[in-house]
Amino acid sequence: MRKLAVLHSQYKVWVPALQRAEPRLDIRGWHPEDRDLDHPWLSDCEALFAWKVPMGLLGHMPGLRWIQNSGAGVDHLVNHPELPPDVLITRADGHFGVPMARYVAAHFLWDTQALAACREAQEQCRWEGRLMAEDLGGARALILGFGRIGRRIGEVLRLLGMEVTGFVRQPRQDPDFALFGAQDLPSHLPKARLLVVVAPLTSETRGIVDRHLLAHGHGHLTLINIGRGEQVVVPDLLEALDQRRLGRAVLDVLPQEPLPPDSPLWKHPKVTLTPHHAGPSTPEAVIPDILPNLQTYAEGRTIQGAVDRSLGY
Numbered sequence: 429m430r431k432l433a434v435l436h437s438q439y440k441v442w443v444p445a446l447q448r449a450e451p452r453l454d455i456r457g458w459h460p461e462d463r464d465l466d467h468p469w470l471s472d473c474e475a476l477f478a479w480k481v482p483m484g485l486l487g488h489m490p491g492l493r494w495i496q497n498s499g500a501g502v503d504h505l506v507n508h509p510e511l512p513p514d515v516l517i518t519r520a521d522g523h524f525g526v527p528m529a530r531y532v533a534a535h536f537l538w539d540t541q542a543l544a545a546c547r548e549a550q551e552q553c554r555w556e557g558r559l560m561a562e563d564l565g566g567a568r569a570l571i572l573g574f575g576r577i578g579r580r581i582g583e584v585l586r587l588l589g590m591e592v593t594g595f596v597r598q599p600r601q602d603p604d605f606a607l608f609g610a611q612d613l614p615s616h617l618p619k620a621r622l623l624v625v626v627a628p629l630t631s632e633t634r635g636i637v638d639r640h641l642l643a644h645g646h647g648h649l650t651l652i653n654i655g656r657g658e659q660v661v662v663p664d665l666l667e668a669l670d671q672r673r674l675g676r677a678v679l680d681v682l683p684q685e686p687l688p689p690d691s692p693l694w695k696h697p698k699v700t701l702t703p704h705h706a707g708p709s710t711p712e713a714v715i716p717d718i719l720p721n722l723q724t725y726a727e728g729r730t731i732q733g734a735v736d737r738s739l740g741y
Contacts, residue, residue: 525580573627
């Protein structure tokens with residue numbers, strides 16, 4: 429029976445769920461901070477289900493051949509200094525599209541439907557008949573990162589009446605959406621109403637939302653970052669907000685999590701912070717997406733859909 433080690437803060441939930449999904453595997457789990465590991469059992473274990481892998485663990489798993497990441501982003505694994513180059517990495521991103529699209533729509537519609545102003549008027553018992561929802565027909569939404577998650581977000585924004593353009597590493601033809609290279613993003617920003625960042629963290633996307641990009645923005649532009657915190661340069665973001673080159677920022681991911689209490693982001697009136705919850709990872713949501721590879725591994729076949737480490741996704 430092939431082994432699958434689970435390293436997760438909620439391993440007591442994940443282990444039985446994974447065992448039910450693929451009972452042909454011998455599955456055992458630990459918390460990432462545990463030090464009392466079963467090293468003999470791990471020594472010939474070939475597969476690991478995890479989010480972040482603490483330093484020193486991989487030295488106890490010389491037989492490791494595959495890591496199934498519990499989320500979509502894999503930059504922390506691609507850049508792990510102890511991970512051998514021949515270990516396959518697979519992502520779990522297939523289920524995140526719907527909840528992340530809900531997140532984007534909810535935060536964007538809060539503004540466009542004037543809900544804050546409506547709430548304020550209600551608290552004052554004031555009938556404000558002049559409050560009108562913003563007409564999004566033809567408004568432009570730019571999505572940086574157009575994989576399975578970005579596409580689903582684009583579909584939802586299109587249903588709201590928006591014109592959606594995707595930005596990817598290399599331009600490509602798509603039957604449903606116009607896709608441009610990320611280098612073209614500045615020229616599209618002046619006419620955009622919304623910029624959604626949902627790209628993987630790579631050398632090209634690290635710090636991509638900086639003062640040079642935001643110089644093309646305007647005071648009616650909303651930024652929603654659900655990609656990686658390191659993709660936004662925080663001082664440049666604050667400067668753009670204060671100088672009305674950006675109207676509002678919604679940040680679900682941050683360069684440092686948890687965010688330090690002294691960060692100016694906490695109290696900035698044009699910033700909304702959420703605790704990295706746009707795409708929740710639960711067994712019910714993730715396992716259907718990764719089940720084909722669990723079955724493949726149990727049957728001794730070759731894992732499919734591995735990350736290209738040179739690209740970072």
